[in-house]
Amino acid sequence: MVLLRGFLVLIVFFMLGEAARVLIGLPISGGVLGMVMVTATLMVRGRISDELAEASRGLISVLVLLISPGVVGVFFIADQFSGHWMTIAVALVVGTLLSSFTTLWLMKRSAGATVESASHD
Amino acid sequence: MTDYGENLNRVFQLWTAGPMLSIALTLAAFMVGNWLFVRFGRPLWMPPVLLAALILAAAVAVSGIGYQTYQEGATWLTVLLGPTTVALGVPLYQQMHHIRALWKPILCTLPLAASLAAVYAVGIAWLMEAPLSILASLAPKSVTAPIAMGIAEQLGGSVALTLGGLLITGVLASVFVDWGARRMNITDDRIVGFALGLNGHAIGTARAFEISPIAGAFASLGMGLTGVFTALFLPFVFPF
Incomplete structure (x- = not known):
């Protein structure tokens, strides 16, 4: 019962997100809009109910289960992209290497600056 | 003998008429994937989702359910991605x-x-x-x-x-x-x-x-x- 109440809250916010997407005409998925709405609502309220916290933890813990049917698709669409596997592989490997290093470098630089200016204060 | 085979066939059709076989395969692959991940000593390059997807792809291919039928059934799970977001x-x-x-x-x-x-x-x-x-x-x-x-x-x-x-x-x-x-x-x-x-x-x-x-x-x-x-x-x- 408790879990279901939290689950209902999440579904209602998802539906609100979908409604906002269509009504405002934003090119953003209803789930993301619902997520922003939930975060904003919680920040305004300043607290979170146990049932909502439990329900979201439960759903997030089975995230891998929920995405696996979609991931399987990649093994069955192989021929569709057969001429491009090399491109996709290079883009993913080099792109991820560059972006991982960039993030670390940017964070180190800006966090270091924060720590430094704090110590100067 | 033919009766037996026919009956088996009818059972399989029953299973694939609804989403149950898809859901069972997905849940099983998820659990086996997690289990293998722990067994392998939690390798960085082989996370549970990769294991689960490989097992699932093999199961879909071997069971004869067919990719299309599998995906239709799996919708019953993937519809939860919205509320999960x-x-x-x-x-x-x-x-x-x-x-x-x-x-x-x-x-x-x-x-x-x-x-x-x-x-x-x-x-x-x-x-x-x-x-x-x-x-x-x-x-x-x-x-x-x-x-x-x-x-x-x-x-x-x-x-x-x-x-x-x-x-x-x-x-x-x-x-x-x-x-x-x-x-x-x-x-x-x-x-x-x-x-x-x-x-x-x-x-x-x-x-x-x-x-x-x-x-x-x-x-x-x-x-x-x-x-x-x-x-x-x-x-x-x-x-x-």
Whole structure:
């Protein structure tokens, strides 16, 4: 019962997100809009109910289960992209290497600056 | 003998008429994947989602259910991705005090790093003359799955290819962030966690929780912010 109440809250916010997407005409998925709405609502309220916290933890813990049917698709669409596997592989490997290093470098630089200016204060 | 075979056939048709066999296969693959992951000693390059997907692909091929029938049944599970995306707002709220404490470096890093996570890969693919549908599929590669699927659909990409790219990106980000942090002498779990979540979405976040709870919290934050930022920004700038 408790879990279901939290689950209902999440579904209602998802539906609100979908409604906002269509009504405002934003090119953003209803789930993301619902997520922003939930975060904003919680920040305004300043607290979170146990049932909502439990329900979201439960759903997030089975995230891998929920995405696996979609991931399987990649093994069955192989021929569709057969001429491009090399491109996709290079883009993913080099792109991820560059972006991982960039993030670390940017964070180190800006966090270091924060720590430094704090110590100067 | 023929009767027996016919009856078996009728049972199989019964199972595949509804979503039950799809759901059973998906649940079983998820559990076996998790079990194998622990058995293998939690290898960085072989996360549960990769194991589950490999098992599932083999099971779908061997069981004779057929990819189309399997996907129709699996919709009963994947429909939950919507509410699950909404659920990601909860850890985002719960970690708001972390955002406030480190808001400056996060704000400096996020827009550039999240954009580059998409731009590097799309740029490389574009230089290698990939068609637009592939560029659209690769663009949300660092975004958490439920959001990425929405973005790929909106941009006209292939959701299956996006998810494949997501899987590879998540695994690679776990390996590369680990390597980069050692090379750059970064020992701050908050930075490592944030980089894992920003580049490696849910897979990187799962990895960050193995390092420490702080790294996990910052990974969730990086994942959530990248998801929102990319979802808001990508549909407006694509295709440039």
